[in-house]
Amino acid sequence: MSTNLLSTSGAVAFGGVVQEYLWNFENQQLRVVYETLGKGSPLLLLPAFSSVSTRLEMGELAKLLAPNFQVVAVDWPGFGESSRPSLNYRPEIYQQFLEDFVKAVFNTPITVVAAGHAASYVLQLAVKQPAAFSKIVLLAPTWRGPLPTMGASQQIAGMVRELVRSPILGQALYKLNTTQSFLSFMYRRHVFTDAAKITPSFIEKKWHTTQQPGARFASAAFVTGNLDAVHEQSDFLELVKSLTVPLMVVIGESSPPKSREEMNALVALPGVRSVVIPGSLGLHEEYPAVVLEAVQDFLFSPEN
Numbered sequence: 268m269s270t271n272l273l274s275t276s277g278a279v280a281f282g283g284v285v286q287e288y289l290w291n292f293e294n295q296q297l298r299v300v301y302e303t304l305g306k307g308s309p310l311l312l313l314p315a316f317s318s319v320s321t322r323l324e325m326g327e328l329a330k331l332l333a334p335n336f337q338v339v340a341v342d343w344p345g346f347g348e349s350s351r352p353s354l355n356y357r358p359e360i361y362q363q364f365l366e367d368f369v370k371a372v373f374n375t376p377i378t379v380v381a382a383g384h385a386a387s388y389v390l391q392l393a394v395k396q397p398a399a400f401s402k403i404v405l406l407a408p409t410w411r412g413p414l415p416t417m418g419a420s421q422q423i424a425g426m427v428r429e430l431v432r433s434p435i436l437g438q439a440l441y442k443l444n445t446t447q448s449f450l451s452f453m454y455r456r457h458v459f460t461d462a463a464k465i466t467p468s469f470i471e472k473k474w475h476t477t478q479q480p481g482a483r484f485a486s487a488a489f490v491t492g493n494l495d496a497v498h499e500q501s502d503f504l505e506l507v508k509s510l511t512v513p514l515m516v517v518i519g520e521s522s523p524p525k526s527r528e529e530m531n532a533l534v535a536l537p538g539v540r541s542v543v544i545p546g547s548l549g550l551h552e553e554y555p556a557v558v559l560e561a562v563q564d565f566l567f568s569p570e571n
Contacts, residue, residue, distance in 0.1 A: 281326030301341040305333025315383025321347035328555040345485025356488035387496035412492035441483035458549035519546035
């Protein structure tokens with residue numbers, strides 16, 4: 268495993284130093300792209316899993332944090348500018364990746380700010396290796412993929428996943444579900460709350476992310492629940508109960524009802540700090556300055 272500098276002219280960046288981490292998993296090498304900005308104590312930014320997942324959704328928040336932290340934002344394997352091979356994407360891949368990446372890139376306990384579905388993976392690693400993290404911030408945390416949240420059985424979700432993975436029909440189905448009009452609809456429905464921010468150029472950039480070679484494989488795994496690191500609310504809450512690292516949760520006041528119920532159950536646990544701010548599941552991208560204001564006392568205080 269190694270890290271190499273990448274030319275920012277060939278990469279889509281938010282102003283930091285772009286590098287690649289060559290990661291071996293099951294005898295296959297994956298190229299993982301990450302970006303570093305600022306100086307100070309290390310802080311890892313983990314974007315949410317989604318069809319449009321990319322470290323760029325963390326870009327504005329990274330710039331706001333950079334004066335006080337050395338910020339590292341990463342593209343998950345299968346997403347963003349990282350390798351997108353036709354793997355059977357499943358929790359074991361991301362559990363091992365996160366553990367290996369943190370060990371390879373950092374040599375001291377780090378602050379981690381994780382959005383959406385990244386929550387379970389961070390919590391699992393924090394319980395397994397408490398010394399890896401000094402503080403954890405979860406932004407609109409989720410643990411259940413879209414189809415299971417909608418009530419689809421594992422059997423139905425599995426059939427959909429295999430359909431999308433298939434060569435010809437799968438490509439067609441994926442393209443139908445990543446049209447610019449559909450992406451705009453999804454953003455308006457549960458990602459952003461300010462429709463004025465969902466501009467044609469914004470959606471075009473998101474669409475471009477979805478059209479990269481191999482993009483449908485990890486996306487299909489997420490949508491169908493194959494990236495759910497836990498499968499019951501009780502298991503998710505048990506991770507938090509087992510945690511010894513200070514935790515803060517940021518909730519969007521306009522979060523979808525089912526997701527909001529899960530977040531409310533999380534923040535009801537003893538010792539969990541929480542705040543409700545404007546926004547929904549994409550609050551870290553839509554309202555980065557509000558997010559920073561909400562968490563800065565937690566980030567900068569020596570004890571929590």
